[in-house]
Amino acid sequence: MVNNTIAIDAMGGDNSPKSVIAGLAISSVRNPGVEYIVYGDEKKLAPLLKNRVNLKKIVKVVHVEDWIRANEKASKSLRRAKTTSMGMAIEAVANGEAGAIVSAGNSGALLAMSIFGLRKLSGISRPALAAVMPTISGEIVALDLGANIDCSSQNLFDFSIMGVVFAKNVLGKPNPRLAFLNVGEEENKGNTIVQEAASLMQNSHFSNYYAGYVEGDKIISGDFDIVICDGFSGNIMLKTAEGTAKLCYAYLKKIFSSSVLGKISFAIGRSCFLGLRKKMDPRKHNGAVLLGLNGIVVKSHGGADSIGFAHAVDLATDMSKRNYNELIKKELNRINIS
Amino acid sequence: MVNNTIAIDAMGGDNSPKSVIAGLAISSVRNPGVEYIVYGDEKKLAPLLKNRVNLKKIVKVVHVEDWIRANEKASKSLRRAKTTSMGMAIEAVANGEAGAIVSAGNSGALLAMSIFGLRKLSGISRPALAAVMPTISGEIVALDLGANIDCSSQNLFDFSIMGVVFAKNVLGKPNPRLAFLNVGEEENKGNTIVQEAASLMQNSHFSNYYAGYVEGDKIISGDFDIVICDGFSGNIMLKTAEGTAKLCYAYLKKIFSSSVLGKISFAIGRSCFLGLRKKMDPRKHNGAVLLGLNGIVVKSHGGADSIGFAHAVDLATDMSKRNYNELIKKELNRINIS
Numbered sequence: 001m002v003n004n005t006i007a008i009d010a011m012g013g014d015n016s017p018k019s020v021i022a023g024l025a026i027s028s029v030r031n032p033g034v035e036y037i038v039y040g041d042e043k044k045l046a047p048l049l050k051n052r053v054n055l056k057k058i059v060k061v062v063h064v065e066d067w068i069r070a071n072e073k074a075s076k077s078l079r080r081a082k083t084t085s086m087g088m089a090i091e092a093v094a095n096g097e098a099g100a101i102v103s104a105g106n107s108g109a110l111l112a113m114s115i116f117g118l119r120k121l122s123g124i125s126r127p128a129l130a131a132v133m134p135t136i137s138g139e140i141v142a143l144d145l146g147a148n149i150d151c152s153s154q155n156l157f158d159f160s161i162m163g164v165v166f167a168k169n170v171l172g173k174p175n176p177r178l179a180f181l182n183v184g185e186e187e188n189k190g191n192t193i194v195q196e197a198a199s200l201m202q203n204s205h206f207s208n209y210y211a212g213y214v215e216g217d218k219i220i221s222g223d224f225d226i227v228i229c230d231g232f233s234g235n236i237m238l239k240t241a242e243g244t245a246k247l248c249y250a251y252l253k254k255i256f257s258s259s260v261l262g263k264i265s266f267a268i269g270r271s272c273f274l275g276l277r278k279k280m281d282p283r284k285h286n287g288a289v290l291l292g293l294n295g296i297v298v299k300s301h302g303g304a305d306s307i308g309f310a311h312a313v314d315l316a317t318d319m320s321k322r323n324y325n326e327l328i329k330k331e332l333n334r335i336n337i338s
Numbered sequence: 339m340v341n342n343t344i345a346i347d348a349m350g351g352d353n354s355p356k357s358v359i360a361g362l363a364i365s366s367v368r369n370p371g372v373e374y375i376v377y378g379d380e381k382k383l384a385p386l387l388k389n390r391v392n393l394k395k396i397v398k399v400v401h402v403e404d405w406i407r408a409n410e411k412a413s414k415s416l417r418r419a420k421t422t423s424m425g426m427a428i429e430a431v432a433n434g435e436a437g438a439i440v441s442a443g444n445s446g447a448l449l450a451m452s453i454f455g456l457r458k459l460s461g462i463s464r465p466a467l468a469a470v471m472p473t474i475s476g477e478i479v480a481l482d483l484g485a486n487i488d489c490s491s492q493n494l495f496d497f498s499i500m501g502v503v504f505a506k507n508v509l510g511k512p513n514p515r516l517a518f519l520n521v522g523e524e525e526n527k528g529n530t531i532v533q534e535a536a537s538l539m540q541n542s543h544f545s546n547y548y549a550g551y552v553e554g555d556k557i558i559s560g561d562f563d564i565v566i567c568d569g570f571s572g573n574i575m576l577k578t579a580e581g582t583a584k585l586c587y588a589y590l591k592k593i594f595s596s597s598v599l600g601k602i603s604f605a606i607g608r609s610c611f612l613g614l615r616k617k618m619d620p621r622k623h624n625g626a627v628l629l630g631l632n633g634i635v636v637k638s639h640g641g642a643d644s645i646g647f648a649h650a651v652d653l654a655t656d657m658s659k660r661n662y663n664e665l666i667k668k669e670l671n672r673i674n675i676s
Contacts, residue, residue, distance in 0.1 A: 071524075134585065135585070136585060136588050146521050149521065149528065149529050150529060181574060183484050183487065183569070183570055183573040183574070186409070190487060190570070191487050191488060191570065215573075215577050216573065216574045216575070216576065216577025216578035216579075216580070216581055217577040217578070217580040217581035217584070218577075218581065219578065219581055220581045220582065220584065220585040221581075229574075231521070232521055232528070232529065232571060233570060233571050233574045235521040235553075235554065236519060236521070236554045236567075236571045236574050236575050236578070237554070237574050237575075237578045238554065239553050239554025239555040239556075240554035240555070240557065240574075240575045240578040240579050240582070241554075241578050241579075241581075241582045242554070242555040243554055243555035243556065243557055243558045243559075243579075244558065244578070244579045244582035244583055244586075245582055245585075245586060246555070246558065247472065247473070247474060247558040247583075248582075248583060248586035248587075248618065249586075250474050251614055251617050251618065252590075252614060255610045255613045255614050255617065256607065256610050259609070259610065261606055261607055261609060261610065262607055262609075262610040264606050264607070265603045265604070265606040265607025265610060266603070266607070268599055268602050268603040268606060269594065269599055269600055269602070269603025269604070269607070271597070271599060271600075272593045272594050272597065272599065272600040272603060275593045276589055276590060276593050279589050279593065280586065280589065
């Protein structure tokens with residue numbers, strides 16, 4: 001079944017293809033029944049796959065020597081859609097051979113090639129990058145995180161539809177609460193684009209999910225399941241959160257290693273410190289998904305290790321199995337009918 | 339001397355005037371020789387000042403019964419500039435009675451009344467809210483944080499001048515490194531406004547300080563001393579950082595209180611945990627300063643306690659004593675000459 005087949009760009013990212021194959025080994029245990037078409041250099045892949053007996057049966061390698069470089073311009077990469085690991089993995093989704101594609105490669109190129117190769121879903125003005133972020137009581141899905149620097153109110157409204165379907169089906173929230181990222185909670189705050197998007201939302205059949213504006217410090221409150229924003233402020237939000245978490249952890253390390261009592265406390269509370277580290281581990285939330293195309297595209301962090309890459313593959317698998325795009329189409333049809 | 343006199347709006351903020359007076363008591367010890375003109379309801383202020391012998395000599399109360407409410411519209415507040423504690427405190431700076439004003443009241447009203455009462459510095463297109471944020475190795479000044487939702491490249495360039503003067507004189511960095519907040523580090527990233535501002539900076543006599551673009555996760559890296567952005571993304575950045583720090587602390591508390599080993603570890607490492615809390619204490623960075631007016635305006639967080647308010651007063655005192663605005667004027671003159 002196509003939905004149980006994931007196309008993998010094995011050559012993108014800093015640690016490829018090693019962390020890619022190791023990541024597949026981890027994800028495949030969590031997702032039995034899933035198969036992978038892996039695009040990359042056979043000479044490099046063969047030794048990595050050699051001793052992974054479990055992968056042998058479920059991995060099909062498609063040999064391709066060329067790959068998109070990390071700093072390559074998106075416009076240049078488009079010309080190599082047929083001859084690169086990234087381009088061919090996207091093509092597998094376009095052809096119906098796979099339900100989703102995962103790549104840790106060049107974001108701009110992945111975005112451009114995916115839009116070109118998979119085309120936008122009919123009724124969606126622009127695709128958007130979405131990711132799941134932790135909150136005090138659970139998780140929140142945020143979009144757009146950088147695919148669209150400038151957005152219209154219609155773009156933000158389209159992101160809202162995709163966000164609601166994601167929260168319902170991937171996060172498992174039957175009645176998700178959606179907020180627009182803004183600089184205040186009052187109705188007159190922010191720019192006209194955000195205000196118009198809020199109004200579109202309030203006047204749609206999705207109005208029940210609308211929960212107002214959210215400020216940067218309340219994203220983690222647990223009061224919301226979806227946060228909608230343009231790609232510029234979304235990217236700032238996501239990355240500031242990452243940076244601040246790193247800062248907190250750096251403070252923690254410094255303080256506990258700089259005194260004898262700190263070291264004893266650390267030794268005794270080791271499991272707690274490890275638990276904290278695990279809880280704050282950004283790898284658990286690795287995988288930004290490009291929503292709004294005829295196919296599921298998951299971007300893994302370029303620096304992801306095997307654990308991070310496995311989470312990105314988990315996300316792609318989950319969305320493919322749940323037929324996420326069919327659910328989006330249903331919601332878009334409801335809008336056209338109403 | 340005017341520079342040693344600070345005007346205080348005693349009625350703004352959630353905990354006023356109690357935390358305001360207690361905050362002055364704290365700040366006055368750290369800043370000997372400074373005097374305060376306190377605007378507020380004498381009936382409420384008298385009992386708070388009664389037992390504070392040290393404050394008696396340096397505090398002059400100006401009785402005013404009216405104050406700007408927390409959710410009042412800025413346009414409405416402007417009409418009450420002459421009759422409210424906030425308006426009269428700003429007036430004291432405009433009159434030359436005080437070098438700076440501190441308020442924990444309504445941000446929008448403070449912004450509007452300050453611009454109206456103090457007027458923009460000649461040569462500055464728009465005033466901006468700035469604040470100091472922690473990094474791994476020190477501090478960074480960020481602006482704008484919400485005074486201007488939309489900004490032109492000229493606005494961002496003006497913020498850069500004010501930021502450089504701040505970093506040099508308030509943060510004490512002789513050769514500050516300035517970056518524009520963006521969604522990538524490459525030259526072609528972001529919108530045209532950011533790109534044009536970067537170009538203005540590179541072609542100015544401030545080009546030595548220009549250090550490129552910074553992404554949200556690198557603000558804390560310690561590689562930069564100034565981060566410049568429009569008020570929308572700046573506000574998102576600042577508040578996301580606050581929220582994430584809270585999330586980290588909440589995780590820490592939860593994990594260490596949920597097991598016996600965690601509790602023992604906490605008991606032994608108590609001083610470390612307290613040290614961490616202190617390090618992450620947002621009160622230490624309370625006080626956003628409105629730059630670019632003929633007078634120094636410091637906005638304390640509305641929910642600040644006495645410790646937080648004291649930090650805001652410290653900042654106002656420091657900037658007033660250093661004659662921050664005269665230094666800005668000098669830099670603006672250099673631009674006009676060059």
